[in-house]
Amino acid sequence: MRDPDAAFSDPRQxxxxxxxxxxxxxxDAYVALVEEVRARRIVDVGCGTGSLAVRLAALGLDVVGVDPAGASLDVARSKPQAERVTWIHGDATDLNGRVGGADLVVMTGNVAQVFVSDEDWAATLRSVAAALRAGGWFVFETRRPEARDWETWDLPPTSVPLEDGRTAVVTRTVTRVEPPLVSFESSAAIGPDVLTSTSTLRFRPRSEVEHDLRAHGLEVDDVREAPDRPGKEYVFVCRRGGGDRGFDRGSLPA
Structure with a gap:
């Protein structure tokens, strides 16, 4: 797996x-889905600073958060309810032999798109399937390449107040578009310090994602809109074969 971007691995960022x-x-949609599928054991792959993990833990659920960026996990561990979460410093392959029988695995945000190589993506899907119980659910989002949303990503210098009274001037610039890969650079200037991070995301078409999921024993049950980004993302609702569905698909949130 490639190293995490500085935005997540640099403690200052x-x-x-x-x-x-x-x-x-x-x-919100992930919390609603957890309730609908009656999941009790949840794995958050690429949990970052733990916003979803601690929110689910506060509901009394058994939550594992895994992320390769140690600095992000340090932030996550400082949050209320963090002691209720099992934190793993690593990627999805570090779940192997350590986590199994999960009811639900989630990947929020851009996590599914950071796996730019076929090998890393395949290893992640294998590990997700192994972490699930038979019939367990895998839910994640990925941006639609045909929406070309990267054309709106450039951000001119913008001031953001920080909790300590300082101000960060943040920017974002798309630096390369070579589909299926899109690269961009972000910066945050705080006083004399300029913190930068370079990122590359892979935009997989729906047909490719569905093929890859099936190849790893993950059945696509539904593909829907992200409520906060209509028309821009796919949300894949999948399950590992071999188990009872446990509920009517029609009860899933739209």
Whole structure:
């Protein structure tokens, strides 16, 4: 697996993440889905600073959060309810032999797109399937390449107040578009310090994602819109074969 981006692995930047991305209403749909599928054991792959993991733990659920960025996990461990979560410093392959029988595995945000190589993506799907019980659910989102949303990503210098009274001036610039890969650079200037991070995401078409899921024993039950980004993302609702569905698909949130 490639190393995590500096935005998550640099301690100076990891502590800024929740401030710069403070609207996590996108997680509401995941909480609703956890309730609908009656999941009790949940694995959050690429949990980052733990916003979803601690929220689910506060509901009394058994939650594992795994992320390769140690600095992000340090932020996650400082949050209320963090002691209720099992944190694993690593990627999905580090679940192998350590976590099994999960009712639900989730990947929120851009996590599914950081696996730019076929090998890393395949290893992740194998590990997700192994972590699930028979009939367990795998839910994740990925941006639709045909929406070309990267054309809206450039951000001119924008001031963001920090909790300690300082101000960060943040920017984002798309630096390369070579489908299926898109690269961009983000920066945060705080006083004399300029913190930068370079990221590359892979935009897989729906047909490719569905093929890859089937190849790893993950059946696509539904593909839907992300409530906070209509028309821009696919949300894949999948399950590992071999178990009872446990509920009517029609009860899933739209």
């Amino acid at each position: 990891a502590v800024l993440h929740d401030v710069l991305d403070d609207d996590r209403s996108d997680l």
